[in-house]
Amino acid sequence: MTRKSNGDIGNRSTIRDVAARAGVSASTVSRVLAGDYPVSTATRTRVMRAVRELDYVADARAKAIAGVGTPTLAFVLDDITGPSFAHMAHGVEREATRLGHLCLVCSTDGDTEQELEFIETMRAQRAAAVILVGGTADTAEYRARMSRIADSLASAGSRLVLCGRPPLDPGTPVTVIEYDNESGAYALCAHLLAQGHRRVLFLGGKPENTTAQGRERGYLAAHRARGIEPDPELRLAGDFTRDSGHRRIRQALAQSLEFTAVMASTDMVAAGALTALHEAGLSVPDDVSLVGYDDIAFARDLHPPLTTVHVPYEELGRLAVRTALGRTPDAPNEHLLLGTHVVVRDSVAAVPGQLVPDASARVSSQAPTGGLT
Amino acid sequence: MTRKSNGDIGNRSTIRDVAARAGVSASTVSRVLAGDYPVSTATRTRVMRAVRELDYVADARAKAIAGVGTPTLAFVLDDITGPSFAHMAHGVEREATRLGHLCLVCSTDGDTEQELEFIETMRAQRAAAVILVGGTADTAEYRARMSRIADSLASAGSRLVLCGRPPLDPGTPVTVIEYDNESGAYALCAHLLAQGHRRVLFLGGKPENTTAQGRERGYLAAHRARGIEPDPELRLAGDFTRDSGHRRIRQALAQSLEFTAVMASTDMVAAGALTALHEAGLSVPDDVSLVGYDDIAFARDLHPPLTTVHVPYEELGRLAVRTALGRTPDAPNEHLLLGTHVVVRDSVAAVPGQLVPDASARVSSQAPTGGLT
DNA sequence: ACACTTGTAGCAACCGGTTCCCAAACCGGA
DNA sequence: TCCGGTTTGGGAACCGGTTGCTACAAGTGT
Numbered sequence: 001m002t003r004k005s006n007g008d009i010g011n012r013s014t015i016r017d018v019a020a021r022a023g024v025s026a027s028t029v030s031r032v033l034a035g036d037y038p039v040s041t042a043t044r045t046r047v048m049r050a051v052r053e054l055d056y057v058a059d060a061r062a063k064a065i066a067g068v069g070t071p072t073l074a075f076v077l078d079d080i081t082g083p084s085f086a087h088m089a090h091g092v093e094r095e096a097t098r099l100g101h102l103c104l105v106c107s108t109d110g111d112t113e114q115e116l117e118f119i120e121t122m123r124a125q126r127a128a129a130v131i132l133v134g135g136t137a138d139t140a141e142y143r144a145r146m147s148r149i150a151d152s153l154a155s156a157g158s159r160l161v162l163c164g165r166p167p168l169d170p171g172t173p174v175t176v177i178e179y180d181n182e183s184g185a186y187a188l189c190a191h192l193l194a195q196g197h198r199r200v201l202f203l204g205g206k207p208e209n210t211t212a213q214g215r216e217r218g219y220l221a222a223h224r225a226r227g228i229e230p231d232p233e234l235r236l237a238g239d240f241t242r243d244s245g246h247r248r249i250r251q252a253l254a255q256s257l258e259f260t261a262v263m264a265s266t267d268m269v270a271a272g273a274l275t276a277l278h279e280a281g282l283s284v285p286d287d288v289s290l291v292g293y294d295d296i297a298f299a300r301d302l303h304p305p306l307t308t309v310h311v312p313y314e315e316l317g318r319l320a321v322r323t324a325l326g327r328t329p330d331a332p333n334e335h336l337l338l339g340t341h342v343v344v345r346d347s348v349a350a351v352p353g354q355l356v357p358d359a360s361a362r363v364s365s366q367a368p369t370g371g372l373t
Numbered sequence: 374m375t376r377k378s379n380g381d382i383g384n385r386s387t388i389r390d391v392a393a394r395a396g397v398s399a400s401t402v403s404r405v406l407a408g409d410y411p412v413s414t415a416t417r418t419r420v421m422r423a424v425r426e427l428d429y430v431a432d433a434r435a436k437a438i439a440g441v442g443t444p445t446l447a448f449v450l451d452d453i454t455g456p457s458f459a460h461m462a463h464g465v466e467r468e469a470t471r472l473g474h475l476c477l478v479c480s481t482d483g484d485t486e487q488e489l490e491f492i493e494t495m496r497a498q499r500a501a502a503v504i505l506v507g508g509t510a511d512t513a514e515y516r517a518r519m520s521r522i523a524d525s526l527a528s529a530g531s532r533l534v535l536c537g538r539p540p541l542d543p544g545t546p547v548t549v550i551e552y553d554n555e556s557g558a559y560a561l562c563a564h565l566l567a568q569g570h571r572r573v574l575f576l577g578g579k580p581e582n583t584t585a586q587g588r589e590r591g592y593l594a595a596h597r598a599r600g601i602e603p604d605p606e607l608r609l610a611g612d613f614t615r616d617s618g619h620r621r622i623r624q625a626l627a628q629s630l631e632f633t634a635v636m637a638s639t640d641m642v643a644a645g646a647l648t649a650l651h652e653a654g655l656s657v658p659d660d661v662s663l664v665g666y667d668d669i670a671f672a673r674d675l676h677p678p679l680t681t682v683h684v685p686y687e688e689l690g691r692l693a694v695r696t697a698l699g700r701t702p703d704a705p706n707e708h709l710l711l712g713t714h715v716v717v718r719d720s721v722a723a724v725p726g727q728l729v730p731d732a733s734a735r736v737s738s739q740a741p742t743g744g745l746t
Numbered sequence: 747a748c749a750c751t752t753g754t755a756g757c758a759a760c761c762g763g764t765t766c767c768c769a770a771a772c773c774g775g776a
Numbered sequence: 777t778c779c780g781g782t783t784t785g786g787g788a789a790c791c792g793g794t795t796g797c798t799a800c801a802a803g804t805g806t
Contacts, residue, residue, distance in 0.1 A: 012529045025786050055525050060497040061434040062762035065791050086459045093480050105478050107466050124433040156385045271674035301644035303676035398756050435792035438761050
């Protein structure tokens with residue numbers, strides 16, 4: 001059996017096979033396919049016919065190594081199953097293919113070890129950019145690790161992009177794109193407070209998660225801006241899942257915690273909370289008001305439609321690849337902060353038996369932030 | 374400026390750079406890194422130090438072309454934003470990385486042209502398998518195109534996998550994995566009928582979409598099994614989106630179509646339908662019953678929790694890559710059909726003022742299908 | 747002391763492309 | 777008919793790795 005038997009199925013043909021069949025050299029085939037470079041019509045025709053007959057496609061890896069490949073871009077996230085992540089992924093993917101890039105995705109399921117491994121793999125793939133998504137613990141160890149990764153990626157000609165993650169030291173070659181969790185939560189909580197609520201239950205995230213922290217800061221700040229110090233008992237940590245929201249409300253009810261409103265740090269947990277409330281025979285918003293965060297598509301299908309803050313996830317994804325691909329890989333640290341705004345639906349009412357101080361309180365406060373830092 | 378200046382940032386180092394720094398040949402570096410092949414401890418140490426100092430990672434593309442790369446697997450879908458697609462994507466991605474494969478994703482947004490283009494790109498990437506997801510029009514043209522693609526992929530050593538798409542002619546080198554839309558819909562509709570409903574509004578999909586067709590067949594068959602011929606006016610075509618569900622219910626209500634239950638061909642459209650029903654002041658299930666299809670996570674957060682049929686999307690994704698990677702690329706046609714089952718929640722009630730013929734009608738009918746064909 | 751095995755490392759060919767550089771063929775004009 | 781310029785196409789080096797084969801050195805047995 002010769003080395004290049006073509007009888008077998010599964011033998012992709014090489015450029016040399018095409019060349020042989022067309023009776024020309026490999027260089028000529030390459031040039032015909034590239035389209036630049038003058039080739040006589042007769043030759044071109046013969047080559048094209050051979051290409052068609054052999055169903056030839058040039059090996060993208062070989063082209064890449066020769067410097068003319070389709071660039072690739074990597075997207076690393078926790079779990080594509082979360083609606084907000086899915087929208088970001090969609091934005092990333094659309095923008096990447098619009099810009100002629102391929103798009104590799106990896107889910108880490110929250111495993112830092114795997115994250116590291118993926119990044120290394122992406123460096124080996126010579127990805128043009130690596131986009132990391134989702135809040136994490138903002139420890140010194142984290143910053144050190146990320147800085148190292150950023151440098152390492154930059155020296156390999158690739159750019160690190162952090163989405164919804166805490167920024168690194170200035171000077172680190174990294175692009176950070178965040179949405180402003182704190183002011184979104186601030187506006188949202190202010191909305192609740194304006195309706196007279198004074199005991200609003202906060203369903204937070206994991207204490208070390210920076211997204212959760214930002215939203216909690218907003219919750220706190222809104223209270224303090226009114227001179228209220230919220231009861232620490234009203235702040236319940238947990239996961240960003242519907243089950244966690246469900247469970248926490250059940251427990252709060254069981255230990256008869258008092259509250260007139262609940263602020264969930266995610267629409268997902270709001271959804272869980274809502275069904276728990278319903279199961280307890282409580283009416284939203286008549287008995288208790290409820291707000292979420294993220295404005296996922298389903299927020300308006302909940303009953304009642306959920307008041308929440310809109311985060312432009314898809315745009316975030318697009319922006320991430322656009323800026324990542326626009327810069328030189330070793331550009332200095334840059335930091336974009338996207339604004340959010342609360343969208344008012346029907347899940348909030350004034351607290352029963354209390355006068356609303358200012359019924360026309362401006363409510364859809366376009367967050368005061370946004371733009372470049 | 375020499376060709377290999379290393380002063381610049383962004384100059385990834387090659388294996389030769391490492392070799393030079395360690396004072397050995399490139400082959401030795403390669404062998405140290407590969408781990409097989411005996412190398413003296415002293416040499417290994419020097420090489421490893423050079424690798425570390427240079428932060429060297431071998432170019433995955435170059436390895437791939439030399440035949441020792443990380444295999445890749447491509448996943449092409451309409452829109453990752455749909456919850457069921459997201460779960461499939463997750464399954465695919467997890468299984469792929471478990472099996473040591475990279476995972477490329479592309480969204481086509483329903484554009485056939487783009488789909489074709491992506492597939493060609495994936496062939497160029499020498500993807501081990503290309504997984505195509507989501508129902509489409511089952512035209513002769515479609516089958517011809519897919520067959521051609523399957524052959525083309527097979528001859529390039531890659532395997533085509535169709536998920537939730539109509540099977541191709543036997544003999545075509547393709548793997549088809551479907552969930553049984555018809556019997557799921559049948560069981561679901563039978564459930565409605567058993568509660569005494571006789572006019573159930575069917576919110577279908579696009580008429581040419583095979584998923585939509587299957588579910589509609591189930592709807593029809595369930596009726597006919599009871600000797601009922603459903604009013605054609607009760608079958609409304611549309612998109613698989615919440616907006617479409619919302620719009621169709623509003624219109625049906627506006628033209629005072631009579632129905633006691635609605636069967637949405639997707640949980641998404643059920644969600645839209647539900648809010649439209651609520652907006653019209655109708656109670657579910659007291660005034661009208663509602664069922665969906667897919668059992669997305671949010672189905673149980675709707676109010677009332679939605680009765681629907683569970684489709685094992687994540688498992689589908691895992692299975693797709695497992696079988697794709699398990700077979701030789703030119704294995705003959707194989708066809709897997711996954712069973713579904715209806716999950717009963719609170720969105721269905723007996724039709725008001727009518728006796729339920731058989732209240733204990735078995736309802737969670739594990740679909741009679743499943744397994745290999 | 748010699749032959750033979752064993753352990754290490756390098757040369758060079760190869761993977762499948764691209765592209766620089768040069769030569770042959772062809773063209774029209776003098 | 778001869779010449780110079782223009783097409784046109786091939787040879788070979790290169791991209792960044794891997795690996796078969798070979799050569800040199802050290803170790804072992806007698």
